[in-house]
Amino acid sequence: MNLELSQTEENYLKAIFTLSLTASKAVSTNAIAEKLETKASSVTDMVKKLADKKLVDYKKYQGVSLTENGKGIAVRVIRKHRLWEVFLVKHLDFSWDEVHEIAEQLEHVKSIKLTKELDRFLEYPTHDPHGDPIPDENGNIAHHTDVMLSSLQAGSNCVVLGVKDSSKSFLKYLDGLGIKLGSSIKIINIEVFDNSMKIELGDRIMSISHQITKNLFVKKELEC
Amino acid sequence: MNLELSQTEENYLKAIFTLSLTASKAVSTNAIAEKLETKASSVTDMVKKLADKKLVDYKKYQGVSLTENGKGIAVRVIRKHRLWEVFLVKHLDFSWDEVHEIAEQLEHVKSIKLTKELDRFLEYPTHDPHGDPIPDENGNIAHHTDVMLSSLQAGSNCVVLGVKDSSKSFLKYLDGLGIKLGSSIKIINIEVFDNSMKIELGDRIMSISHQITKNLFVKKELEC
DNA sequence: ACATATTTTTAGACTTATCTAAAAATATGT
């Protein structure tokens, strides 16, 4: 049995990790298949292989969860992914909607020294361009303390810290609105019938849909 | 037929390109097998596939050569390889003997913008850490104008510009001797029986074997 | 509870890249 994992195996571990964050119990075969744009039968095969390697716990028909070992690997791949995203945006003039697919490739490059040196070169960033926390060398990941914009009330002031949906289309839409990480937002009012918000962003007033407010992580400013 | 090439296919094209530089005629199946540490039968299979894709010209038992298309791809992979090597040495504190295996992985990352931006970030380097020329965006590659140290006569002064053998062991050996790119060398004399050279390097006098002088590219200083 | 819908697994096939062993072609030496 090969100790070195393939890119495919790493992608499965990463998918299971991400799905585990929201799913309370074990992750379903179908959920993994959908996330990786593959078929359930392929997932079953791969999950058996990962179980043989003691990277996941798996009981037929009962879903799958990561072992400590599997979680460690998943988090380290995510660490590489997010460090490369920072590199691409900060040094190579990429915008936040362009980096994901390239980081999907770079995250699989194997070299512990490379990751370590990249981290140093980037001056130990704590978050990627989408506001997601970068796990440290030991695989510890800061949990989100920020809150969804949709959970705040009219009158609140807040600062945008991250996006829940990192899809290209959403990120480009935010660019169009002028909303970026660090933007200060004041909620003027919330429309009761569709939950859209009228907000103040810089010197502009605009209305944004519930769909958007549900996908923006913000830090609430203290009232007094 | 898939347009996107696999890493394996790219590695074959690169190997054929490199072997073509020294081999006058077509490259042999065995030569490719040895370079890629695989078997001749595997090479035959892959070469057929590359021929189907019009990336190589191949006639049974007659060896293989790159088409213009195939050469273009090979050179672009080499371009990426060498740019990444520059990045690793100049920005991530890697030494010239550590970068090859990592660049072997990075060279396969697909993104034209990434290569372009990396080139800009590195300020358009012309040579990699081993003195090898970096092909430009159009795939043009500067041909070696430098000469082998072994071809010079006693009394000559020269500057080290590159290494022919980029193996880890050779590079570390050079490190031990204190020979690096840019080092000035004066040839004091050449031992007739084994072709070893007594050289002056900085303020030190040392003797280096024919094996070494055959693997160092140098630029000869003009006499007067 | 039980019929039906949904999810998951199995069975069998395909592709890519590899290998070993045998056959075919080419090269070499006298």
Place this chain on the structure above:
DNA sequence: ACATATTTTTAGATAAGTCTAAAAATATGT
């Protein structure tokens, strides 16, 4: 020229990852 050695190709197998279609298990609705 011809026997022998070397190189190259073919034939058949294997492993990873994927797919479709069918079977098995689980979940759901009344």
